[in-house]
Amino acid sequence: MSDNYSSDDYEVVADAKLPQGMVSVRATGDGDFGTLVQTKTHAWLMDEPESVEGGLGKGPNPLELMQASLASCTLMTMGMYARRKGVELGDTRASVTYKKLPALPREAKSHFTVVLEFDPQISPEYQVKLSEIARKCPVHKLLTGMVEVVVEEA
Known part of the structure; x- marks a missing residue:
């Protein structure tokens, strides 16, 4: 857009x-x-998709934006590391799916899956290192850490 x-x-x-x-x-x-x-x-x-009553599909919904944030941050973090090491990521991609899990006491209720698709020119050994680096992206850390959200009135 x-x-x-x-x-x-x-x-x-x-x-x-x-x-x-x-x-x-x-x-x-x-x-x-x-x-x-x-x-x-x-x-x-x-917006929400037209399949949701009241949605017009004029933009991504909040969960899609969260998924995009995680996928983008993952790829950016790997790219920063690769650039420092003098390696090109080529056509490396990250995609994220979201699934709501049944609520159980003291267990995660939401599940994000990040799938990394590496450019074929990246060696398997370097793919392992980049996968480690992917887990260090700030959005990954935010989602897997303790988060507090405070709502205040202006």
Whole structure:
């Protein structure tokens, strides 16, 4: 999606007034789930698919964005390591699937699976090292660590 998109009711543009590191979200009024996401440098739409009542499919849904964050961070972390070692990742890819598990006491209730597809030119030994590095991406660490979310009123 482009960083600039116009609609009759709103404009999808980055908000230079936002502090670096802050994300702001507001309802667009399109369907029940349409939201405009803005950062200091980017903006995009999010929604639920049309298969969900009230969804118009105008953008990824929150879980898809979480999956994209994990896959992107994984690939970026491996890329940073590979660049430092002078190795090209070529057509290496990361994909993520999400599954909600039955809730059991003291056990994870959500399951993300990251699948790494390495470029054929990357040796099996280096693939093992990159798989280790993949587990060090900040989003992976966030999802596997203890997280506290605080909701405050402005």
